[in-house]
Amino acid sequence: MRAVYLVKNGKADQAFEIRETENPQVGALEIRIKVEAFGLNFADVMARLGMYPDAPEKPGILGYDVIGHVDALGPDVSSELKEGDRVIALTRFGGYAEYVSTDFRGVVPIGDHVGAAKGTALATQGGTAYYMAREMVNIYTGDHVLVHAAAGGVGSLLCQMAKANGAVVYGTAGSDKKLEYLSSIGVHHPINYRTDDFAKVIQKHIDQTESNGLDVIFDPIGGNSVRKGFKLLGSGGRLVLFGASSMTSAKNVFSKLNVARGFGIYHPVSLISPSKALIGVNMLRIADHRPDTLHRVMLGTVDLFNKEVIKPLSGGEYPVEELNLAHAALENRQTMGKIAIRW
Secondary structure: OEEEEEOOOOOHHHHEEEEEOOOOOOOOOEEEEEEEEEEOOHHHHHHHOOOOOOOOOOOEOOOOEEEEEEEEEOOOOOOOOOOOOEEEEEOOOOOOEOEEEEEHHHEEEOOOOOOHHHHHHHHHHHHHHHHHHHHHOOOOOOOEEEEOOOOOHHHHHHHHHHHHOOOEEEEEEOOHHHHHHHHHOOOOEEEEOOOOOHHHHHHHHHHHHOOOOEEEEEEOOOOHHHHHHHHHEEEEEEEEEOOOHHHHHOOOHHHHHHHHHHHOOOOHHHHHOOOOEEEEOOHHHHHHHOHHHHHHHHHHHHHHHHOOOOOOOEEEEEEHHHHHHHHHHHHOOOOOOEEEEEO
């Protein structure tokens, strides 16, 4: 089979090579999938830049999610899936390949009508959003919810889930086009973080409405956005962290330290006294240590999709020969929605 290997850290046009390699073996609890397409995630960019500790050693195969057809099942797989079924899957790397094996609890069926970008979006972005919005916090009617990077794959689905639960939704994005998209999916307060300080905009609204403050914040950015967000939380508020994309703009050790300081330092008393919570999410750890939870999350995500509660946004498909272009576009925040790479 062919697979895309990360061979060096740095620019997208120098980082990857397509190589021939052996098909992966099928473990006792695994399903092997013949891959139609694999999805891109911002963690892939972090791995390419050498900023993702969990990434496989070089040369290694990245990739968290795929869409394709079941090719083989391990002997201990307890699933109604059979060879030939079309599926989406969350993979623990290895997705940038024509075949991948993964734990069967990270594999769920998907209809033939679902495009590659939307399908792979349901696996990683959808699963991450569902886990945060349905497992880690509860969102109720009237809650005030802030979603950073709201036009991205995870962010847009978080906005849709929060709105479906009756929340007042704030979303940050970096262009007028993205703000228009946020309005189209029902975000009540789209905020351009490039022209406005999101904290000042939201604080003004809090003051005008005399509300308690924000109830939930979803933050994949890190750095100063965490410190600002924490101040906006009301009593009982929860700040969910699921990334640190601000690190990609840090070009040396000093700027990285500045980003790290931007998070702030939180003593337990600073959480107990105002009754606030900081929650970290890493879906790789859930996949590693709570596979049954992952299976429940993925089934729940696809159910919401089938009921049209959530509609993932396709960011387009690229042929595998243009992987470097797709990576660069994602890194430079030139995309909206999920990007899929097709063999």
